[in-house]
Amino acid sequence: MSPTPRALEKLIQEFTKLPGIGPKTAERLVYYLLKQPKTELELLADILLQVKKDVTTCQNCFRFTDQNPCLLCADKKRDHHLLCVVAESQNIPIIEKTGAFAGLYHVLGGLISPLEGTTPDKLRINELMVKLKNNGFKEVILALNPDLDGETTSLYLSQLIKPLNVKLTRLARGLPMGANLEYADEVTLENAIIGRSEL
Amino acid sequence: MSPTPRALEKLIQEFTKLPGIGPKTAERLVYYLLKQPKTELELLADILLQVKKDVTTCQNCFRFTDQNPCLLCADKKRDHHLLCVVAESQNIPIIEKTGAFAGLYHVLGGLISPLEGTTPDKLRINELMVKLKNNGFKEVILALNPDLDGETTSLYLSQLIKPLNVKLTRLARGLPMGANLEYADEVTLENAIIGRSEL
Numbered sequence: 001m002s003p004t005p006r007a008l009e010k011l012i013q014e015f016t017k018l019p020g021i022g023p024k025t026a027e028r029l030v031y032y033l034l035k036q037p038k039t040e041l042e043l044l045a046d047i048l049l050q051v052k053k054d055v056t057t058c059q060n061c062f063r064f065t066d067q068n069p070c071l072l073c074a075d076k077k078r079d080h081h082l083l084c085v086v087a088e089s090q091n092i093p094i095i096e097k098t099g100a101f102a103g104l105y106h107v108l109g110g111l112i113s114p115l116e117g118t119t120p121d122k123l124r125i126n127e128l129m130v131k132l133k134n135n136g137f138k139e140v141i142l143a144l145n146p147d148l149d150g151e152t153t154s155l156y157l158s159q160l161i162k163p164l165n166v167k168l169t170r171l172a173r174g175l176p177m178g179a180n181l182e183y184a185d186e187v188t189l190e191n192a193i194i195g196r197s198e199l
Numbered sequence: 200m201s202p203t204p205r206a207l208e209k210l211i212q213e214f215t216k217l218p219g220i221g222p223k224t225a226e227r228l229v230y231y232l233l234k235q236p237k238t239e240l241e242l243l244a245d246i247l248l249q250v251k252k253d254v255t256t257c258q259n260c261f262r263f264t265d266q267n268p269c270l271l272c273a274d275k276k277r278d279h280h281l282l283c284v285v286a287e288s289q290n291i292p293i294i295e296k297t298g299a300f301a302g303l304y305h306v307l308g309g310l311i312s313p314l315e316g317t318t319p320d321k322l323r324i325n326e327l328m329v330k331l332k333n334n335g336f337k338e339v340i341l342a343l344n345p346d347l348d349g350e351t352t353s354l355y356l357s358q359l360i361k362p363l364n365v366k367l368t369r370l371a372r373g374l375p376m377g378a379n380l381e382y383a384d385e386v387t388l389e390n391a392i393i394g395r396s397e398l
Binding site: 047066 | 251
């Protein structure tokens with residue numbers, strides 16, 4: 001048998017901790033890195049340390065930012081009566097790219113998932129409720145994934161928010177652009193029929 | 200628009216350099232890392248620096264090792280007249296696991312690939328030839344991938360090695376275990392027929 005060098009094993013192990021990276025992929029990445037010049041690894045190590053130093057969470061919306069409050073929360077041209085609730089920080093740039101929303105955001109930090117042990121108290125739901133009670137929002141948009149965890153979270157939040165008499169909406173369900181009716185699943189098609197719009 | 204923090208962008212960019220990691224995956228990995236405790240990032244940065252310091256290439260077989268010569272080359276119980284030529288260091292543990300080979304290895308450092316600019320002079324072919332001329336090997340096994348680059352390299356090496364009067368072999372071609380004849384591609388099936396063995 002041929003023992004792989006320990007530092008190499010350890011780096012493979014570290015990479016395997018990352019989401020979606022199995023032992024095979026981790027091995028491929030590590031062998032790639034080994035072939036790179038030393039400066040390249042130093043650069044990567046450096047940025048890894050830098051990123052946690054530079055990046056904090058915004059005190060208002062809780063997204064990752066290097067300014068506090070973040071540029072979005074500080075922007076007075078945005079509609080401060082409109083709140084979009086997202087699961088993760090990385091959902092925000094995607095919504096921003098559409099140009100269809102110009103309100104404020106609230107990052108929950110995940111979705112309710114009993115299977116993964118994510119209970120409501122682990123999310124920023126209290127912070128959301130405090131915000132809704134004090135800041136005079138006119139509409140709250142739940143922009144959560146249309147899957148089991150997203151639906152569970154939407155249901156949970158709607159029961160908390162509805163008594164506050166704030167308009168509560170969620171993203172539309174229907175066929176994605178470029179979809180083919182033949183290959184659409186039943187639930188998507190059902191949603192598309194229920195949510196049909198006039199021409 | 201919402202500018203993503205610069206350190207974050209830079210880390211995403213670094214991850215995108217890795218093989219098989221696109222911008223989407225890189226983003227997912229980086230946001231995962233951001234949610235980890237600082238110590239975890241420090242550990243990763245640390246091992247990244249350590250790996251290049253600890254791991255060198257073996258002076259004989261050129262595989263990644265932390266001992267020089269590596270444990271395999273130094274092992275006197277192995278057959279020092281048998282040489283297995285592989286493309287990359289990571290191919291060795293896979294072959295070792297089979298337990299079917301107990302000779303020495305030679306790592307080429309890649310395969311001839313005109314498309315990717317890997318010409319023969321970029322591989323450890325000279326080192327291989329010097330080894331074959333001086334070390335009295337009885338057999339050389341080419342354990343290269345059965346694909347375009349692997350075939351090109353095997354052909355190139357066989358033209359160099361044949362004049363040396365050393366027995367030259369390559370890994371068998373045929374059906375993989377668990378394969379289904381119905382789904383086997385033509386070339387695999389052809390190889391399986393040509394290489395059929397008596398029962």
